[in-house]
Amino acid sequence: MPDAIPVDSVGLVTPQIAHFDKPLTLTCGQTLASYQLIYETYGTLNQDASNAILICHALSGDHHAAGYHDMADKKPGWWDSAIGPGKAIDTNRYFVIALNNLGGCCGSTGPTSINPETDQVWGADFPIVTVEDWVESQARLADLLGIHTFAAIVGGSLGGMQALEWSIRFPERLKSAVIVASAPKLSTQNIAFNEVARQSIRRDPDFFDGRYLDNESVPTNGLGLARMLGHITYLSDDAMGEKFGRQMRHEQYQYNYGIEFEVESYLRYQGEAFTKRFDANTYMLMTKALDYFDPAAQTNGDLAAVLSRAQCEFLLVSFTTDWRFSPERSEEIVNALIKAGKAVSYAKIEATEGHDAFLFPIPRYMQAVNSFLTRIADQVTLPARQGESEHAR
Amino acid sequence: MRADLEIIDEWIQPNIRVLDLACGPGELLYHLINHKQISGYGLEIGPEDLNTCIQKGIPVLEQNIDEGLQNFEDQSFDLVLMTHALQQFRRPDLLIDEMLRIGKECIITFPNFGHWRSRLHLALKGRMPVSEFMPYNWYDTPNIHFFTFQDFERLCHEKDIKVLRWAAVDGHLKDHWWIRSMPNLFSETAIFHISRKA
Numbered sequence: 001m002p003d004a005i006p007v008d009s010v011g012l013v014t015p016q017i018a019h020f021d022k023p024l025t026l027t028c029g030q031t032l033a034s035y036q037l038i039y040e041t042y043g044t045l046n047q048d049a050s051n052a053i054l055i056c057h058a059l060s061g062d063h064h065a066a067g068y069h070d071m072a073d074k075k076p077g078w079w080d081s082a083i084g085p086g087k088a089i090d091t092n093r094y095f096v097i098a099l100n101n102l103g104g105c106c107g108s109t110g111p112t113s114i115n116p117e118t119d120q121v122w123g124a125d126f127p128i129v130t131v132e133d134w135v136e137s138q139a140r141l142a143d144l145l146g147i148h149t150f151a152a153i154v155g156g157s158l159g160g161m162q163a164l165e166w167s168i169r170f171p172e173r174l175k176s177a178v179i180v181a182s183a184p185k186l187s188t189q190n191i192a193f194n195e196v197a198r199q200s201i202r203r204d205p206d207f208f209d210g211r212y213l214d215n216e217s218v219p220t221n222g223l224g225l226a227r228m229l230g231h232i233t234y235l236s237d238d239a240m241g242e243k244f245g246r247q248m249r250h251e252q253y254q255y256n257y258g259i260e261f262e263v264e265s266y267l268r269y270q271g272e273a274f275t276k277r278f279d280a281n282t283y284m285l286m287t288k289a290l291d292y293f294d295p296a297a298q299t300n301g302d303l304a305a306v307l308s309r310a311q312c313e314f315l316l317v318s319f320t321t322d323w324r325f326s327p328e329r330s331e332e333i334v335n336a337l338i339k340a341g342k343a344v345s346y347a348k349i350e351a352t353e354g355h356d357a358f359l360f361p362i363p364r365y366m367q368a369v370n371s372f373l374t375r376i377a378d379q380v381t382l383p384a385r386q387g388e389s390e391h392a393r
Numbered sequence: 394m395r396a397d398l399e400i401i402d403e404w405i406q407p408n409i410r411v412l413d414l415a416c417g418p419g420e421l422l423y424h425l426i427n428h429k430q431i432s433g434y435g436l437e438i439g440p441e442d443l444n445t446c447i448q449k450g451i452p453v454l455e456q457n458i459d460e461g462l463q464n465f466e467d468q469s470f471d472l473v474l475m476t477h478a479l480q481q482f483r484r485p486d487l488l489i490d491e492m493l494r495i496g497k498e499c500i501i502t503f504p505n506f507g508h509w510r511s512r513l514h515l516a517l518k519g520r521m522p523v524s525e526f527m528p529y530n531w532y533d534t535p536n537i538h539f540f541t542f543q544d545f546e547r548l549c550h551e552k553d554i555k556v557l558r559w560a561a562v563d564g565h566l567k568d569h570w571w572i573r574s575m576p577n578l579f580s581e582t583a584i585f586h587i588s589r590k591a
Contacts, residue, residue, distance in 0.1 A: 315447070334454060335464045341410070341432060345447050346454045364440055371448040379450075 008084045009076060010042040010067035010091055015107060018144050024102075024137060027292075030127035033116065037141050038063050038107030039099035042083060043091035045147070050380040052147045053089060053373075054138060055079065055098040056155030056162035058358075059230070059286045060278060062106035065098035066091075081361035088361075088370040093377045094151065102137050103129040103285040111281035112213065124210020124281055131158075131293045135165045139173065149173050151380050152373055156180035156358035157325060158286065161293050164333065167310040168295055176376045177310075178369060180317045181358040183329035184303050184336070185294040190324070193233055194287040197226035201280050210281050223280045224271030231270050236321035236354030296336075303336035310337075314344040315372040317358075317365060324355035345372065395420065396566030397476065397582050401500055404558065404586055405429060409471035412496060414458055415478035418442045419451040426451065433470075459483050462491045470496040477582070479503045480536040486548060489587075498557065498588045505561070507541030507577045526564055526581055542577040545585060553590055560584040 005011050015038050024032045040063050045052060055065050057078075066083035068076055083089045083096055100108040103126060111126040142150070153163040153174050160182025167177045186194070201207055204222030208215045232240075244263040259265045299305035316334050318327035327348050337344040347368045351357035357365070398421045405411070407429040413422050416435025419442070425431040435453040437443050446453035456464075459482055473496030479485045480503055492499045504527055514522035521531045529536065540548075542561065549556055561572045561580030572579040 313450075331464065338434060338454075338464075339466065339469070343432075343452045344434075344454070345452050346456075347443060347447075348455045364444075367444055368447055371444050375448060375450050 005068065008086050009080065010084050012071070013040050013042065013064075013067040013069065013077075015040050015063055015069075017107065018141055020137075020140055020144075022140070024133070024140075026127050026133045027130040028128050032102075032109065032127070035102060035109035035137070036107075037099050037102065037109075037137060039097055039141065040064060040067075040077075041145075042066055042096040042098075043094050045095040045145070049147050050149065050151060051093060051377065052095045052097060052142075052145075052150050054142070054150050054153045054166075055083070055089075055096060056134075056138070056153065056159035057098070057101065058155070058157035058159045059290070060274070060283070061159070062104060063098050063100040063108075064106070066096070079359065081359075082366065082369065088366040089154065089373060090370070090377075094373070097141070097145065097147075099138065099141060101129075101134045103282060103289070105279035105282040110279070111210070111285065112279050121213045122281075123213055126281060126285065128285060128288050128292075130289050131161050131165050132169065134162055134289070135169050138162070138166075139170055142173070149175060151376050152176040152178055154178040154180075154369075155182070157182055157355065158290055158293075161290075165293075165295060167312050167314070168306055171309050171311040174312045175380060176313045176315070176372070178315045178317075178372065179330070179333065180365075180369075181319055181322055181325050181330070181355055182316075182333070183325045184296060184333050186290055187329070191291050193229065194291055197229055197287055198284050200225040200229070201284060207280065210284075212280065218275065219280045220272070220275040223275045223278065223283060224268075226271075226283060227274040227278075228267045228271040231267060233324045234355040236323065236352060238321060239352050239354050239356075242352065303332065304339035307333075307336050307342065308340040310340070310342055313376070314342060315368065316344065316346045317368060318346075318348050319351040319353070319355070319357035319362075319365075320348060321352055322355045322357060397502055397562055397584060398424070400560050400562070400568070400584055401474070401476070401502070402429075404500065405431070405472065407431065410469075412436070412465065412470045412473045414462075414473065414475040414492070415481070416442070416446065416451070416453065416474075417476075418445040419449060419453065421474070421476065422446075422451045423449050458488070462495060465495040467494055468497055471498065472496055473499045474501075475499070476502045477504065480538045480540065483537070485538055485540075486552070489548070489552070489554070493554065493587070493589050498586065500584065500586050501545075502582055502584045503540070503545065504536070505542045505577065505580045505583045506539040507543060508581050509578050512578075524564075524581075542580055542583045545583060549585070549587060554587050555590045557586040557588055559586065 017036050017038050019036045021034045064077040065079045066077040085092045100106040103110045105112050111122045115122045153166045155163040160179035163177040163179050201222035204219035206217040207219040247262040249259050295306050296303040316330050318330035334346045349365045409431050411431045411433035413435045416437050419435050422435050436456045473492040482488050511522040561576035562582050564581045
C-alpha cells in the first residue's frame with residue numbers, strides 16, 4: 001500500500017452483504033432456501049439507475065475488484081488497473097458492482113458456509129452451481145439494488161461466460177456486454193485440465209472427500225498442485241521463458257529433486273500462496289461451472305440461434321498468446337453474433353502474457369474497453385462528471 | 394465525406410446488410426448506419442482505425458483479410474464494400490471471388506494505374522510513379538498490385554462478373570465528362586459495382 005491512496009483509485013472500500021430469503025432453485029435441481037452475496041460498489045448510481053456496470057469474476061476472483069480495504073493492504077483489488085476514476089471502467093461516470101459468486105469462499109454462501117439444515121459447514125455437500133445460477137443470483141442482487149438495466153456487464157474468462165449468459169437469459173436487462181478472453185464453451189483440452197486439477201485435490205489424503213474442515217485439515221498439496229497446473233495454462237510459453245528462462249537456483253545442477261530451476265520455485269510459491277486464500281471445494285465447484293457452460297446446447301449446438309435472443313451491443317477482446325481461451329474461441333462467439341446480426345466489435349490484442357493478459361492494463365486493450373464504454377455512457381445520457389469524488393471512499 | 398464515398402453512397406439502398414473490408418476509420422459505415430439505417434460491420438487491422446470505429450459505435454472486427462474470410466457465410470450480406478484497398482492484398486482475384494461469395498453485390502474502388510500522369514511518369518522518368526494519391530516508394534508501398542481501369546474490366550469479363558455500373562473520378566475525386574469518356578486514361582480512382590451473373 002502506498003502512503004497515500006492514488007488519485008485514480010476508488011479509495012477505501014467496504015464490502016457489503018445482501019441476504020436473500022427467496023429460495024433459489026439451481027440448475028442441478030437442488031434448492032438453496034436462503035443465501036447471501038458479498039459485493040462492493042464503486043462510483044455513484046445515478047437517478048434513473050442507468051449507469052450501472054456489473055463485473056463478473058473468473059475462476060479465482062472475488063468481490064474485491066478495486067480499491068483498498070485497509071491502509072495496510074499491500075495490494076488493491078484484482079482489477080484495480082481497469083476500475084477507477086478516469087480508468088477504462090470509469091467510476092466518474094459509472095456505478096460499478098463487483099460480487100463474489102455463489103459457491104465462492106470470500107463471503108458469499110458457499111462450501112465454507114454453514115448449512116442451515118444441518119448447522120454444519122456445507123463442505124462437499126454444497127450443491128454444484130452453474131453460470132446460469134450465478135446470473136440468476138446476480139439478477140436478484142441487481143433487483144435489490146434497484147437496477148433494472150445494466151449499462152454494461154463485463155467479465156474476463158469465466159466472467160465473460162457470465163456476461164454472455166446474461167445477454168441470452170436477460171436480454172432486456174443490459175445495454176452492452178464486454179467479454180474478454182472467453183469462450184462459448186470449454187474445449188475438450190480445457191475440461192481435461194480441469195479434471196486433472198480436481199483429481200489432484202480429491203486424491204490428496206487431507207481432502208477427506210471434501211469434509212476437510214470437519215477434520216481440521218486442508219488439502220494444501222492437492223489444491224496447490226491444481227493451482228500450479230492452472231498457472232501454467234494461464235501463462236504463455238513466451239511469458240514463462242522471458243520471466244524465468246532456465247535460470248537456476250544454484251550455480252550447478254544438484255542432480256536431485258529439490259528446486260533446480262527458478263520456475264519450479266515460482267510455481268511452488270504460487271501453489272502454496274493460493275491454498276492460504278482459497279477453498280478447495282470452491283475451486284472444484286468453479287471448474288465444474290466452467291465445464292458445464294454451453295449455452296448453445298439448448299439450440300442443438302447452434303450458438304447463433306441462442307444468441308439471436310440477445311439485444312445488447314457486444315465488445316469481444318482476445319489476446320494473441322492466450323492458449324487457454326485462444327483468440328479462435330472468442331472468434332466463435334464473434335462469428336455467431338455476426339450470423340445472428342448483432343452489433344459486435346472485436347479486438348485481438350497483441351500480448352505476451354497468455355490468458356493472464358486480461359488482468360493486465362495493456363494500453364490497446366484498456367483503450368478499446370474505454371472507447372466502447374465511453375460511448376455506451378454517452379448513450380445512456382450521462383453527463384460527464386469530471387473531478388467529482390463521490391466514488392466510494 | 395470523401396467524394397468517392399459520396400458516389401458510392403448514392404448507389405446504396407437503405408436498410409441493407411453491409412460488410413466493409415478494410416473500413417479504415419469507418420467514415421462510410423458511420424454515414425450508412427446513421428443515414429441509411431444499414432446494419433453492418435467493418436474489417437480492419439489498424440489499431441487506431443479500430444479504436445476510432447469502436448469510439449463511434451461502428452461494429453468493427455479485427456481480422457486480417459489476407460488470412461481469409463471463411464468465417465463469413467455464403468450470400469450473408471447484401472453488399473460487400475472495399476474502398477481503396479484491393480491493390481494491397483495478396484490475391485485480388487481470389488479476394489473478389491470471396492467478396493462475391495459473401496455478398497450479393499460488391500462495390501470496389503481502386504487507384505487507376507493507367508492514369509496519364511502515371512504513364513508519363515514512367516515513360517519520361519523511367520521510374521515508378523509517386524503521386525499525391527500514391528505517395529509511396531516502390532519498396533515501402535502497401536500497394537502490392539498495380540492495375541488499371543481496363544485491367545479490372547477485363548478481369549470481370551474473364552470471371553464472368555457483371556458490372557452493374559461504374560464511375561471514374563480524378564485526383565480530387567470529382568466526376569467529369571472527359572473522365573467518363575476515357576476512364577482508363579483520365580481517372581485516378583475507379584469505382585465498380587459488380588455482381589455475379591444471374
